[in-house]
Amino acid sequence: MTEMLAKNNEVKNKVKKQKKSQFKEICMRFSKNKLAMFGMIVIILLIIMAIFAPFIAPYSYDEQNLKRSNMLPSRQHLMGTDNFGRDIFSRIIYGSRISLQIGFIAVGIGVLIGGTLGSFAAYYGGVADNIIMRFIDVLLAIPSTLLAISIAAALGPGLTNAMIAVGVGTVPNYARVVRASVLTVKEQEFIEAARCIGVKDHNIILKHILPNAMAPLIVQATIGVASAILSAAALSFIGLGIQPPIPEWGAMLSAGRTYIRDYWHIVTFPGVTIMFTIFSLNLFGDGLRDALDPKLRR
Amino acid sequence: MGDILLKIEDLAVSYTTDNEKVRAVNGINIIVEKGETVGLVGETGAGKTTIAKAILRLIPTPPGKIERGRIIFEDKDLLKISEHEIRKVRGNEISMIFQDPMTSLNPVITVGNQIAEGIRIHQKVSKAKAEILAGEMLEMVGIPLERFNEYPHQFSGGMKQRVVIAIALACNPKLLIADEPTTALDVTIQAQVLELMLKLKEDFNTAMIMITHDLGVVAEICDKVAIVYAGQIVEFGTVKEVFKNTAHPYTKGLFAAIPSISGQKLKRLHHIPGLMPDPTNLPLGCQFSPRCNCKLECCDELPSEDIYINENHFLKCHLYAQKQKEG
Amino acid sequence: MYRYILNRILMMIPVLLGVSLVVFSMIFIAPGDPARIILGDTASEEAVQELREEMGLNDSFVKQYVRYIKNIVTKGDLGTSYITQRSVTAEIADRWPTTMLLAVMSVILGTFIGIPAGIISATRQYSILDNLAMILALIGVSMPNFWQGLMLIIVFSIHLAWLPASGFYGPIYWILPVITIGTGTAATITRMTRSSMLEVIRQDYITTARSKGNKESTVIMKHALKNALIPIITVIGLQLGRGLGGAILTESIFSIPGIGKLMVDSIKARNYPVVQGGVLFIAIAFSFINLFVDILYAYADPRIKSQYSRKRIKKNSEVCND
Numbered sequence: 001m002t003e004m005l006a007k008n009n010e011v012k013n014k015v016k017k018q019k020k021s022q023f024k025e026i027c028m029r030f031s032k033n034k035l036a037m038f039g040m041i042v043i044i045l046l047i048i049m050a051i052f053a054p055f056i057a058p059y060s061y062d063e064q065n066l067k068r069s070n071m072l073p074s075r076q077h078l079m080g081t082d083n084f085g086r087d088i089f090s091r092i093i094y095g096s097r098i099s100l101q102i103g104f105i106a107v108g109i110g111v112l113i114g115g116t117l118g119s120f121a122a123y124y125g126g127v128a129d130n131i132i133m134r135f136i137d138v139l140l141a142i143p144s145t146l147l148a149i150s151i152a153a154a155l156g157p158g159l160t161n162a163m164i165a166v167g168v169g170t171v172p173n174y175a176r177v178v179r180a181s182v183l184t185v186k187e188q189e190f191i192e193a194a195r196c197i198g199v200k201d202h203n204i205i206l207k208h209i210l211p212n213a214m215a216p217l218i219v220q221a222t223i224g225v226a227s228a229i230l231s232a233a234a235l236s237f238i239g240l241g242i243q244p245p246i247p248e249w250g251a252m253l254s255a256g257r258t259y260i261r262d263y264w265h266i267v268t269f270p271g272v273t274i275m276f277t278i279f280s281l282n283l284f285g286d287g288l289r290d291a292l293d294p295k296l297r298r
Numbered sequence: 299m300g301d302i303l304l305k306i307e308d309l310a311v312s313y314t315t316d317n318e319k320v321r322a323v324n325g326i327n328i329i330v331e332k333g334e335t336v337g338l339v340g341e342t343g344a345g346k347t348t349i350a351k352a353i354l355r356l357i358p359t360p361p362g363k364i365e366r367g368r369i370i371f372e373d374k375d376l377l378k379i380s381e382h383e384i385r386k387v388r389g390n391e392i393s394m395i396f397q398d399p400m401t402s403l404n405p406v407i408t409v410g411n412q413i414a415e416g417i418r419i420h421q422k423v424s425k426a427k428a429e430i431l432a433g434e435m436l437e438m439v440g441i442p443l444e445r446f447n448e449y450p451h452q453f454s455g456g457m458k459q460r461v462v463i464a465i466a467l468a469c470n471p472k473l474l475i476a477d478e479p480t481t482a483l484d485v486t487i488q489a490q491v492l493e494l495m496l497k498l499k500e501d502f503n504t505a506m507i508m509i510t511h512d513l514g515v516v517a518e519i520c521d522k523v524a525i526v527y528a529g530q531i532v533e534f535g536t537v538k539e540v541f542k543n544t545a546h547p548y549t550k551g552l553f554a555a556i557p558s559i560s561g562q563k564l565k566r567l568h569h570i571p572g573l574m575p576d577p578t579n580l581p582l583g584c585q586f587s588p589r590c591n592c593k594l595e596c597c598d599e600l601p602s603e604d605i606y607i608n609e610n611h612f613l614k615c616h617l618y619a620q621k622q623k624e625g
Numbered sequence: 626m627y628r629y630i631l632n633r634i635l636m637m638i639p640v641l642l643g644v645s646l647v648v649f650s651m652i653f654i655a656p657g658d659p660a661r662i663i664l665g666d667t668a669s670e671e672a673v674q675e676l677r678e679e680m681g682l683n684d685s686f687v688k689q690y691v692r693y694i695k696n697i698v699t700k701g702d703l704g705t706s707y708i709t710q711r712s713v714t715a716e717i718a719d720r721w722p723t724t725m726l727l728a729v730m731s732v733i734l735g736t737f738i739g740i741p742a743g744i745i746s747a748t749r750q751y752s753i754l755d756n757l758a759m760i761l762a763l764i765g766v767s768m769p770n771f772w773q774g775l776m777l778i779i780v781f782s783i784h785l786a787w788l789p790a791s792g793f794y795g796p797i798y799w800i801l802p803v804i805t806i807g808t809g810t811a812a813t814i815t816r817m818t819r820s821s822m823l824e825v826i827r828q829d830y831i832t833t834a835r836s837k838g839n840k841e842s843t844v845i846m847k848h849a850l851k852n853a854l855i856p857i858i859t860v861i862g863l864q865l866g867r868g869l870g871g872a873i874l875t876e877s878i879f880s881i882p883g884i885g886k887l888m889v890d891s892i893k894a895r896n897y898p899v900v901q902g903g904v905l906f907i908a909i910a911f912s913f914i915n916l917f918v919d920i921l922y923a924y925a926d927p928r929i930k931s932q933y934s935r936k937r938i939k940k941n942s943e944v945c946n947d
Binding site for chain 3: 134135137138139141142143144145146149150151153154155156226230233234237238239240250253257260261264267268270271274275276278279282283286
């Protein structure tokens, strides 16, 4: 009996070691990809910027100074000021908080709802699958920009509503990804084996199926944060979602629109920031995809 | 001693991936005469497919590299001629059949057109004529003409392989390289396809290099056989010689591993212990010595040379060389 | 084959009904009283209540929804615009061709740039050209198209004065907006073409094609491309749909009188019938585009053609950034 237990422990340790070395291998593969590392560093910097915004930004984001409005970039104002005399550089730094918040929460909503729907649909199949996928089809029938805009219009302005609107817009995507992964894993024999020895359904989904379906989901989620930030910016650009004076990058673009003839800097900097953020997120996501499954090597 | 059709001299091929260099082929010599069938036998990873692909220069050259050697075909060194010239050889004078029929055919082109394409590349005929010729090839491999416009996925594995054979033989090549053509098929289909190949070989008098790991196939269809191990030919000779007077310890091991239907049935299957050497880290001396149970001291340090038993049979083995010196 | 098409069209109906329900519900919960919006803030409370009765706004949700659907199905009546009092259908019909033109041109531009770029990238993998193309494509995908539009206006309309910044009266007006939407499309198609080609080039049948003595260009253009193009068709179709979405913001920036601008203006003005009708219309158009793409896909891939599959054809959404 003790012999069995000892062997059991031995196996457990071997498995743990393998998992650790698997993780190490993935990290190694990722670190070889210079562009992906660049993306990751930028994102980390962005997160730091968001957390320590009050310490980094030279001015507050709503500090108006009408005597110094619409000034081009100078040493005092690295990115110039907007039409209310607010420092654009500081607003962009504070804006990172909003964008990252929306990005992660919206994707969180999408993954949670979409992922649950997708795994249910795939695991139980049949009628449940049909109903859920029809519902997803309905959401998919509307181009996602339009969907987010419509939901935001229906819910009204505000940060929370913007997050919900963008989040719901991403649900169909994650539902499909998770459903596809679960369907593939479901067919494999070890699931049948687990069922044979009596593992309960929810345990099968949580412990056996989901870990294997993680990889595509993680990649999609990373790229999804990028999409969410874009969608949120689009929403504020139209005037839905975030309201002034909150310095969301898209809102800054919208506000600066009327001044592009004479003051190009008001729209340029927020736009470049958005692009750079999305670019880095995409690099990171691509790198993750390549590292998690080398067979998918581009 | 007939006319020599193809002569491979000291061919060495390597693949470089990331930081490792895989030495797939390490100095082999093969001679194929007109109308002759030479078998290349060896385990997976021995380098057989690399040899085959090297002949037609199908090895992708970023990771792959021809380290040295010559492949003489009709007075030309295939490794040195221009891209334009080797294209004239491919599918025309030398054809190749690949291992997995399920993936060797283009899924979006009809089988008939895939055969006709080969004809049109090398022969100046009209599209209509090429299709007629392709149809004839189709029938020759036993597929009804009505199926000309069907797609590969509509055929079974064995029939797909027949199509592949038809494509390869469409321009009546002098040499056919068959890379494990029956490995992916059931045994009964295997027999059919082999029979077809034998018949076509006789009809067209095509020389053939038959790559296989199945000694039974060698016995049935080959005139000569080369045993490949770790990128080298460790034994070569006529089938009769190699089967009757097996000389190399590895070859002996291969034969011993075949289950016998006669004699003592209850014995455990014999196997050669160990694995083939890591191609990124080949041993210094004889490649087989780590696994050999009759090795001498020099085997681990000195690479072995070709020792001729008679004009139809040579091998690479220090032990044999020693025996030959003694006796 | 026809059974498959019919089947798909039949399946579209419940989906579209679902869309109409979703759209109707969203408008239902949206803030603002339609009657008040029409009459304005100065109107009296009685007038507003009277209008509410007249418009049937006090009926139950279900009753209003059923009435809505009935109107659409029997009369093609999507409602009346609160602002112009014209029928929504007329408003949409006026603007639809413009948006369609914009979307189609953007996809054409994207395809003409994207596919060759993807092929070159794939055949010269890891070369400088490949890396450059990949980075450019990634930038194209990452750039918010409303910002890109503004930047183009700043450079080409304001500073260089080469191209107009608004309106849609002739070919010269098309250039900037089409580039704005088209860059994202080109970027996505480049990435998709590259990855699809790379996968195909790895296949055994490509080696077979080479072993027959084909020129490398034939191997790529005939054997590889034909196979690689199949999933790309789906992406192109999706990009057309995305073009409809992208048009929403681009039209606002360039003041193009299309459906996108109509949507944005109507949302701001709380002109709900137009929003409702517009979203429904776009959803219908989008569904038809998807259906068309699926049919094209089935035709292009002989494996599917020969078995008008019961399964839904998986679309490659991995690279599709909306």
